[in-house]
Amino acid sequence: xxxxxxxxxxxxxxxxxxxxxxxxxxxxxxxxxxxxxxxxxxxxxxxxxxxxxxxxxxxxxxxxxxxxxxxxxxxxxxxxxxxxxxxxxxxxxxxxxxxxxxxxxxxxxxxxxxxxxxxxxxxxxxxxxxxxxxxxxxxxxxxxxxxxxxxxxxxxxxxxxxxxxxxxxxxxxxxxxxxxxxxxxxxxxxxxxxxxxxxxxxxxxxxxxxxxxxxxxxxxxxxxxxxxxxxxxxxxxxxxxxxxxxxxxxxxxxxxxxxx
Amino acid sequence: xxxxxxxxxxxxxxxxxxxxxxxxxxxxxxxxxxxxxxxxxxxxxxxxxxxxxxxxxxxxxxxxxxxxxxxxxxxxxxxxxxxxxxxxxxxxxxxxxxxxxxxxxxxxxxxxxxxxxxxxxxxxxxxxxxxxxxxxxxxxxxxxxxxxxxxxxxxxxxxxxxxxxxxxxxxxxxxxxxxxxxxxxxxxxxxxxxxxxxxxxxxxxxxxxxxxxxxxxxxxxxxxxxxxxxxxxxxxxxxxxxxxxxxxxxxxxxxxxxxxxxxxxxxxxxxxxxxxxxxxxxxxxxxxxxxxxxxxxxxxx
Numbered sequence: 001x002x003x004x005x006x007x008x009x010x011x012x013x014x015x016x017x018x019x020x021x022x023x024x025x026x027x028x029x030x031x032x033x034x035x036x037x038x039x040x041x042x043x044x045x046x047x048x049x050x051x052x053x054x055x056x057x058x059x060x061x062x063x064x065x066x067x068x069x070x071x072x073x074x075x076x077x078x079x080x081x082x083x084x085x086x087x088x089x090x091x092x093x094x095x096x097x098x099x100x101x102x103x104x105x106x107x108x109x110x111x112x113x114x115x116x117x118x119x120x121x122x123x124x125x126x127x128x129x130x131x132x133x134x135x136x137x138x139x140x141x142x143x144x145x146x147x148x149x150x151x152x153x154x155x156x157x158x159x160x161x162x163x164x165x166x167x168x169x170x171x172x173x174x175x176x177x178x179x180x181x182x183x184x185x186x187x188x189x190x191x192x193x194x195x196x197x198x199x200x201x202x203x204x205x206x207x208x209x210x211x212x213x214x215x216x217x218x219x220x221x222x223x224x225x226x227x228x229x230x231x232x233x234x235x236x237x238x239x240x241x242x243x244x245x246x247x248x249x250x251x252x253x254x255x256x257x258x259x260x
Numbered sequence: 261x262x263x264x265x266x267x268x269x270x271x272x273x274x275x276x277x278x279x280x281x282x283x284x285x286x287x288x289x290x291x292x293x294x295x296x297x298x299x300x301x302x303x304x305x306x307x308x309x310x311x312x313x314x315x316x317x318x319x320x321x322x323x324x325x326x327x328x329x330x331x332x333x334x335x336x337x338x339x340x341x342x343x344x345x346x347x348x349x350x351x352x353x354x355x356x357x358x359x360x361x362x363x364x365x366x367x368x369x370x371x372x373x374x375x376x377x378x379x380x381x382x383x384x385x386x387x388x389x390x391x392x393x394x395x396x397x398x399x400x401x402x403x404x405x406x407x408x409x410x411x412x413x414x415x416x417x418x419x420x421x422x423x424x425x426x427x428x429x430x431x432x433x434x435x436x437x438x439x440x441x442x443x444x445x446x447x448x449x450x451x452x453x454x455x456x457x458x459x460x461x462x463x464x465x466x467x468x469x470x471x472x473x474x475x476x477x478x479x480x481x482x483x484x485x486x487x488x489x490x491x492x493x494x495x496x497x498x499x500x501x502x503x504x505x506x507x508x509x510x511x512x513x514x515x516x517x518x519x520x521x522x523x524x525x526x527x528x529x530x531x532x533x534x535x536x537x538x539x540x541x542x543x544x545x546x547x548x549x550x551x552x553x554x555x556x557x558x559x560x561x
Contacts, residue, residue: 002361009358013344013351020346020383087342092399094312095336095409096359258312 006098010106014080018110028076028114032068032122039189040064040130055191057132062213063188064126065143066206068118069150070188071179073111074158077252078171080107081162085257094258101253108155108249115151119143139216142234146216149238149245150209156248163255182206187214205244212237261323263288263407263438264309269317271304271462278304279315280462286455288406291429291439293453295446295540297548301462302442303339306411309440310336321407332360335405339412339442341396345385349375349395352384353402360403372431373398374424390421397425401432408432410441414448426451446540456540460548470540477546478538480510483519486532493526495519511535 019025040057084090093103126132134140158175165171184190185199186206201207215234264286271279278301286292294302308315311326321329343352350366357363370380373394379387384395397413413429414422422445429452433439443449449456450470457467466473485506492501497519499508506528508519516535523530 005361006359009355012358013347013355016351017344017346088338088340089343091307091310091312091338092336092341092343093359095310095331095334096356096403097331097361098359259307 002097003102007102007106007109010098010103011109014106014110015113018114024076028072029118029121031071032064032118033125035067036064036122036125036129040126040132056218057126057130058134058218059214060130060189061123061126061132061134061217062210063183064122065119065147065213066150066183066186066188066210068115068122069147069209070154070183070206071175072115072118073151073154074161074175074179075172076111076114077107077155077158078162078165078175079168081159081256082165082168082171085162086168088259090257091259099253100256101250104155104159104249104253104256107159108152111151111155112148116147119147134217135219137216139234142216142238143213145238146209146213146234146241149241150206152245153205153209153241153248156245156250156252159252160248160255163252163257186210205241205248208237208240208244212241261288262286262320263290263322264292264440265318265320266305266309267318269305269308269315269319271301271308271313271315277462279308281317282459282462282464283317284457284464284467286438286440288438289433289436290454291433291441291452293449293456294440294442294459295444295449295456295544296442296459298444300459300548302459303411304462305459306336306339306409306440306442310334310409332362332403333406335400335403335408337396337400337408337410337413339415343384343396343399346383348381348383349387349391349398350380352395353398356399357402362404363402364404366398366402369398369401372401373428390417390424393417393421394425394428397428405437407438407440410439412442412444414443414445422448446544450540458544458547465547466543473543474538474540476543478540478542479546481512481535481537483508483511483516484532484534484536485523485528485530487523487528487530489528493523493528495522506530513537 040060123134127134157178161174161178162171165174182204183206185195185201186204187201187210188206192201195201211232212234215232215237262285264284266282266284269279269282282305294305296302304313307313309319309321309326319326322333347355350370353366353369357366375391375394375398379391384392387395393414393416397410400408400410414425417425426448429439433452441452453470455467456470456473458465466477468476485508486504487506488504489501489506492499492506495508497508497511499506511519513535520533
């Protein structure tokens with residue numbers, strides 16, 4: 001009960017802090033919307049017979065969700081850790097009953113809400129602007145744990161980056177440096193068939209998010225030109241993602257600083 | 261029972277010695293002030309005592325190691341502490357209260373630290389410096405701690421705000437809270453502390469009650485006389501003359517009239533008399549002097 005109380009207090013404070021940083025709120029939701037508008041509506045992801053966006057719109061649903069699950073927690077957690085360290089808040093918190101793991105879980109809860117809302121926005125825009133047809137089936141509900149575990153995973157990575165970086169700027173720059181390659185090398189937007197055989201995409205945890213979400217939101221469609229779609233087992237991918245999330249959350253909590 | 265015990269505590273950052281064999285004891289209910297130049301190791305000692313940095317030696321807080329002690333019983337205001345800035349003072353205290361099983365009512369605490377309703381509902385970033393510091397002190401009091409660490413609690417506050425915070429701390433001390441504070445303000449240390457420790461270059465140079473330190477290290481009571489005399493007149497006290505000022509040493513306040521009468525009897529004209537008694541600042545200057553990093557340093561011979 002005490003732990004719940006501590007996490008709740010920290011999450012409520014974090015949520016209020018986020019809501020009152022209006023530019024952060026604005027760009028948190030504008031960024032994925034812009035990605036959908038640019039790549040989904042302007043460039044158009046409908047099949048063209050070749051090029052980067054050659055798959056049916058529904059194929060990219062996992063990629064667009066991957067954008068919000070990857071970028072937002074990475075940069076938000078990285079900056080939050082740096083900000084909290086700079087204000088000597090970790091030093092203060094270290095003398096309270098709140099553990100570092102509890103602090104990270106509270107941040108995770110805030111991010112799950114923020115990114116959950118962003119994901120709903122992205123799905124709505126995808127359907128409205130690109131005509132993506134999302135499979136509606138009981139298994140589609142697995143998108144929720146995929147998003148939650150994806151957020152947890154990248155909150156952990158963000159916490160590590162924020163702990164290692166010496167400033168908020170450094171944390172954000174580091175998160176972008178990691179996120180952009182991951183996005184294009186994890187079967188989110190670029191099919192495996194377009195990547196070199198030697199590239200170990202299996203090393204990227206985002207790969208399991210992409211594969212799993214695609215397995216429950218995409219039925220293979222018609223007009224697939226490059227991606228050979230053999231629907232993978234979503235639960236197997238979910239399990240790998242869960243293991244990675246727990247691992248990186250634990251590592252993230254462990255690396256959180258106490259003092260500067 | 262001692263609330264805090266430090267035995268031969270050391271801490272190095274690379275080649276820099278931050279703490280060099282510091283030993284001290286702080287009794288339960290005592291107010292202990294640590295003074296010293298910038299870079300003396302005050303914050304490092306606070307961190308060692310609170311378990312937020314590693315240190316060699318032995319440290320005990322309420323009979324436990326710093327990291328094993330029940331955190332419900334500790335309060336800390338770190339140096340340069342900045343809480344989440346977009347929360348109101350009331351929300352901040354509610355947040356920190358939410359971290360403890362048994363916390364004070366934030367509304368009562370706001371009154372304790374002297375924040376009115378308007379300030380309580382203002383975002384932290386929009387509060388004045390004094391109000392911000394009061395909020396931070398309030399955040400360190402939410403659990404009604406048995407031991408309270410305050411690292412430069414009144415830095416950046418105007419004199420009125422400082423005195424208001426002193427009143428808060430005196431009330432806490434009267435209620436039996438053990439307070440360990442660091443400060444650059446000698447008046448603060450002299451007013452609040454039962455004992456003062458002077459730290460320089462990571463070493464504790466002296467520890468005693470403020471009055472005892474002043475007696476031991478503060479020097480003499482001095483009468484300075486502005487005069488155009490060209491030689492030192494005959495007086496019952498040692499005196500020297502330089503740059504138009506006659507400095508008469510070790511003059512108690514009851515003997516000022518006697519010295520003045522002697523001056524007049526000797527035909528010495530004067531236009532200014534200043535009597536000063538030593539205080540903690542003189543102790544600080546005598547022991548630490550210009551002991552800031554990069555200087556040659558003062559300290560005891």
